[in-house]
Amino acid sequence: xxKIRKVLVANRGEIAIRVMRTCKELGIATVAVYSEADRSALxxxxxxxxxxxxxxxxxxxxxxQQRILxxxxxxxxxxxxxxxxxxxxxxxxxxxxxxxxxxxxxxPAAAMDAMGEKTRARANMIKVGVPVxxxxxxxxxxxxxxxxxxxxxxxxxxxKAAGGGGGKGMRRVEGMGDFESAWRSAKSEAxxxxxxxxxxxxxxxxxxxxxxxxxxxxxxxxxxxxxxxxCSAQRRHQKVVEETPSPILxxxxxAQMGEVAxxxxxxxxxxxxxxxxxxxxxxxxxxxxxxxxxxxxxHPVTEWVTGLDLVALQxxxxxxxxxxxxxxxxxxxxxxxxxxxxxxxxxxxMPSPGKITYLRVPGGPNVRDDSGVFPGYTVPNFYDPMxxxxxxxxxxxxxxxxxxxxxxxxxxxxxxxxxIRYLKAILAHPExxxxxxxxxxxxxxxxxxxxxxxxxxxxxxxxxxxVYAHQRDAKRARTMPGGKAGAADASSGRxxxxxxxxxSRRR
Ligand code: ADP
Numbered sequence: 324x325x326k327i328r329k330v331l332v333a334n335r336g337e338i339a340i341r342v343m344r345t346c347k348e349l350g351i352a353t354v355a356v357y358s359e360a361d362r363s364a365l366x367x368x369x370x371x372x373x374x375x376x377x378x379x380x381x382x383x384x385x386x387x388q389q390r391i392l393x394x395x396x397x398x399x400x401x402x403x404x405x406x407x408x409x410x411x412x413x414x415x416x417x418x419x420x421x422x423x424x425x426x427x428x429x430x431p432a433a434a435m436d437a438m439g440e441k442t443r444a445r446a447n448m449i450k451v452g453v454p455v456x457x458x459x460x461x462x463x464x465x466x467x468x469x470x471x472x473x474x475x476x477x478x479x480x481x482x483k484a485a486g487g488g489g490g491k492g493m494r495r496v497e498g499m500g501d502f503e504s505a506w507r508s509a510k511s512e513a514x515x516x517x518x519x520x521x522x523x524x525x526x527x528x529x530x531x532x533x534x535x536x537x538x539x540x541x542x543x544x545x546x547x548x549x550x551x552x553x554c555s556a557q558r559r560h561q562k563v564v565e566e567t568p569s570p571i572l573x574x575x576x577x578a579q580m581g582e583v584a585x586x587x588x589x590x591x592x593x594x595x596x597x598x599x600x601x602x603x604x605x606x607x608x609x610x611x612x613x614x615x616x617x618x619x620x621x622h623p624v625t626e627w628v629t630g631l632d633l634v635a636l637q638x639x640x641x642x643x644x645x646x647x648x649x650x651x652x653x654x655x656x657x658x659x660x661x662x663x664x665x666x667x668x669x670x671x672x673m674p675s676p677g678k679i680t681y682l683r684v685p686g687g688p689n690v691r692d693d694s695g696v697f698p699g700y701t702v703p704n705f706y707d708p709m710x711x712x713x714x715x716x717x718x719x720x721x722x723x724x725x726x727x728x729x730x731x732x733x734x735x736x737x738x739x740x741x742x743i744r745y746l747k748a749i750l751a752h753p754e755x756x757x758x759x760x761x762x763x764x765x766x767x768x769x770x771x772x773x774x775x776x777x778x779x780x781x782x783x784x785x786x787x788x789x790v791y792a793h794q795r796d797a798k799r800a801r802t803m804p805g806g807k808a809g810a811a812d813a814s815s816g817r818x819x820x821x822x823x824x825x826x827s828r829r830r
Contacts, residue, residue: 324542324643327351327402327426331395332370334406335385336695337711338620339366342404345634354398356391358384360703365695372398379705385409388416392423402426402641404634408707411617412488414439428641430595430616437591438614442485442523448611451590453583456528456602456610462521466506470499472524479527482506484513484520490560491516495527530761531602533557534569534609536584537625539636540593541646548581548651549625549633552598555762556749558672563742563765564749565621566659567628570720570758571603580609581651587614596622596637602762620662620712623691627658627716657723660714661731661746663694665702668745668773676704680738685730689716702739710741720758724750748772 330346331354332339343353343366355370360379367373374394377384384390386409395403403425405411417432429435438444446460457476462485463469473480473496482505484492492513494505506522514520537549553569554562568577584599591614598619600612622633629652640646666672682698694711696702702710715730717723731747749772754760765772 324426324641325401327428327638327642329354329398329400330402330404330428330638331356331374331391331398331400332366332404332406333385333391333410334404334408335361335364335366335706337693337709338406338408338618338695340369340695341693342406342634343369345632345638346404348632349635349638351638354394354400356385356394358705360705363700365697365700374398379703381409381706388413388419391416392419392425395425396423400425402428402638404428404637405617407615407617407620412439412615426641428595428637430593430597434591434593435616438597438616440485440521441483441487441613442521444613445611447590448587451586453587453590453611454609456525456612458525459523462523466503469506469522469524470502473502474499476524476526479529481525481527482509482522483525484509484517485523486513486517486519486521488517490557492522493560528602528604528610530763531555531604532569532571533562533600533612533762534572534580534603535598535600535619536580537619537622537633538584538588538593538597538599539633539640539646540588540595540597541640542594542643543645545646545649546585546588546593547646547649548584549629549631550651550654551577551580552619552621552624554621555760556755556765557762558765560762562621562662564659564661564746564755565624566657566720566723567624568654568657571607576603576607576609583609583611587611595640596633620709621660623693623712623714624658624660627689627691627714628654628656630655656716656718657720658714658716659723659727659750660712661727661750662709662742663711663713663734663736663746664742665708665710665739666742667740668742672742672773674704674708675740676702676708677739678702679736681735682737683733683735684711685713685733687730687733689726690730691715710736724756745772 329352332342346353353370355367355373356376357367357373358377358379376390403420410416414432414435417427420427437447442460442462445455448455478498480496482494492509494509496502496505509522510520533554534551536551540546551569552565552567554565556564587599596618598615601609602612603609665675667675678701679696684692691714692711696710715726717726728750731743734743749755754764
C-alpha cells in the first residue's frame, strides 16, 4: 500500500482538528469539509484546504457520501479519515471509498457489517465463545413474543434497538405494567434515530461498570489490545467522564478482558482501531456489549498512559505497516477525560448554543484540551454541543483527580453556559473519588451534582456529600475491614471528598 500524502477528514469540530494535528506532524496534507453552519469553524481554518458540502443539517452535508467523495477527488486526497459519528461506521461508505480508489482509514466494510447491528454482533460473538449480556440474538417481532421472553429471563430487562447507538432506542422495563409503553417508545425512537425499528431484549444488569478495551489490528494478522477505559460516569447512557486505568480492574481481569477483546476483533478479521465495550457486573463477571468500529471520543486517555498516538497508528496501519508493538503496554500513571458541553445542567442539560465572548483554556503540566472552538466563535445548534475534551495525566489517580479539578478551575467560557461546574462536582463526589462508581452513579446523584449552579443547592450538595461519605465509611468499616483491592489509590490516598468539594466550591 502506498504512503498517504493527503487526508480528507470527513468530520467537524474537535475530532477533525485532532486528526489534522497528527497528519501535520506526519507531513500529510489535510482537507476539511464544511457545511453552511461551519463556514468559520476552527477545523476549516486548521486544514490546508476546505470544501463546502452543503446545508447545516448533517443529513444534507456531512452524511452525503457522494459530496464527501467528490471533495476528496477534487482535492486529490488519497485517504479519508472519518473521525467518529457521521460516516465512520457506515460500511457502504467504506465500499464507496474503495470503489473510488481512496483509502478509508478504518476497518474493512465486512468487519463493520459483522459488528454493525447489535443483534448480529451478539450472534457473532456467541459463535466464538465471547460472553455476551444474556438476551436474544435476533430482533423480536411482536410485543407478545417480547413479553414472553422477558418473563422467561426475568425482569428487569432492557429493550434495545438493534441498530442502536448514542444511548438511543433503549428502555429499562421493570415489569409487565410498563411493558407496552416501553415497547412502543423504544421502537419509535429506534425508527426515528436509525431508520430501523428492530428491537431486542437484554437482561438488565444491576449496577454494572462500563469498561471498554481499545484494540488495534494491522493487515498482517497482528491484533493487540491497549488496555481499558472506565466509562461508567454516564448521563442517559452517554459518557461524561472517562478514565484509565479503571479503578476496579485487577491486572488479572485486565488481561482476561484484553484477551477476550482480541478474540472478538480476530473473529471479524478486524483492521485498525476499534473498541470492544463490556459491562462488568457486581461479581466482576464481564459481558460483551458492542464493538465500536472506529476511533472513540475518549481515546486521549489511552494515549496519555500508553504514550502512543492512536491516529498515527491508524494511518500507519492504513498504509500497510505492521503494528510497532505486539502486546499491551503496561499502563503508565493515570489519565482522566471530561467532556465539556455547551449545555445548562441547571435546566435539564438543555443545549446552550451561542457566541463564545471570552475563552480561557487550561494549560500547565500534563493537561490537554482537544477543542473545536475559539473566542468569538458561535456554537451552532445543528450538531453535538460538545465543545472540548479536557484530559489530564498524573502518576496516580488521586493526583489525576486533583489535576483535572485544577484544570477545570482554569477553564473560563463566557457568552454560553457550559457543564464545567457539573464536571467539577462529579470529580469531587465521594463515590467518584473512591473509584467504585457504576453506570447509575450520575443518575442517582442527579440532584446533588446538577444543582451546583445555585449556591443554596451547593450547600445541599456538600451536605449530601458529607452524609454519603459518612454512610459509606461506616458501611465499609462494617463490611470491609481490610479495604478494597483495586480502589487502593483512591481510598489509601485519603484526600477528603469533603475538602475537595469545599475547595471546588470556593473557586
Ligand atoms: P449505545 O450503542 O446506544 O451507546 P450500548 O449498548 O453501548 O448503547 O449501551 C450504552 C450504556 O447503556 C451502557 O454503557 C450501560 O450504561 C447501559 N446499558 C446497555 N445495556 C445494558 C444492560 N443490558 N444492562 C444495564 N445497562 C445497560
